[in-house]
Amino acid sequence: xxxxxxxxxxxxxxxxxxxxxxxxxxxxxxxxxxxxxxxxxxxxxxxxxxxxxxxxxxxxxxxxxxxxxxxxxxxxxxxxxxxxxxxxxxxxxxxxxxxxxxxxxxxxxxxxxxxxxxxxxxxxxxxxxxxxxxxxxxxxxxxxxxxxxxxxxxxxxxxxxxxxxxxxxxxxxxxxxxxxxxxxxxxxxxxxxxxxxxx
Numbered sequence: 310x311x312x313x314x315x316x317x318x319x320x321x322x323x324x325x326x327x328x329x330x331x332x333x334x335x336x337x338x339x340x341x342x343x344x345x346x347x348x349x350x351x352x353x354x355x356x357x358x359x360x361x362x363x364x365x366x367x368x369x370x371x372x373x374x375x376x377x378x379x380x381x382x383x384x385x386x387x388x389x390x391x392x393x394x395x396x397x398x399x400x401x402x403x404x405x406x407x408x409x410x411x412x413x414x415x416x417x418x419x420x421x422x423x424x425x426x427x428x429x430x431x432x433x434x435x436x437x438x439x440x441x442x443x444x445x446x447x448x449x450x451x452x453x454x455x456x457x458x459x460x461x462x463x464x465x466x467x468x469x470x471x472x473x474x475x476x477x478x479x480x481x482x483x484x485x486x487x488x489x490x491x492x493x494x495x496x497x498x499x500x501x502x503x504x505x506x507x508x
Contacts, residue, residue, distance in 0.1 A: 322492030338398030339502035352382035366477035408505035432470035439463035
């Protein structure tokens with residue numbers, strides 16, 4: 310495993326087994342469809358944070374940081390959708406992400422910590438995706454180059470969300486709390502052909 314992937318693993322409370330990549334790549338078109346939906350959802354999430362908290366956690370750069378993430382995610386959506394179409398696949402009409410839903414179940418809605426929690430959820434999703442993209446990049450599959458090209462963006466988005474969460478009042482105890490929650494949610498996912506599927 311690369312040093313970059315090992316760095317990501319150091320920040321996660323549970324590590325995806327290396328065998329996960331081979332398991333999800335059995336159905337590459339299903340994986341790509343799921344991935345495209347995740348990019349769409351990530352863009353929508355960044356813009357929803359701007360809508361709900363227009364002043365944000367870092368007023369001078371809040372909108373530019375989140376709109377930049379949204380722009381990246383839309384570009385990734387276009388890229389992944391194009392690869393899917395080239396392979397003869399199509400974007401699924403419906404999509405569920407029980408992993409993200411499981412994380413959001415732990416957001417302290419209506420509290421002073423809600424914004425920080427939502428930012429840490431976003432950070433956790435980006436970091437887990439980065440770890441998974443590293444595994445896919447190293448799998449020796451025809452999609453490996455795609456994931457090698459996308460993984461660093463996930464790491465960058467993770468860093469932005471952690472920074473913004475800190476600006477929103479998150480402290481180390483919050484980071485530790487979310488690391489444990491994310492590990493439990495990720496470990497509990499059923500197997501499937503999805504970026505956040507279990508094994």
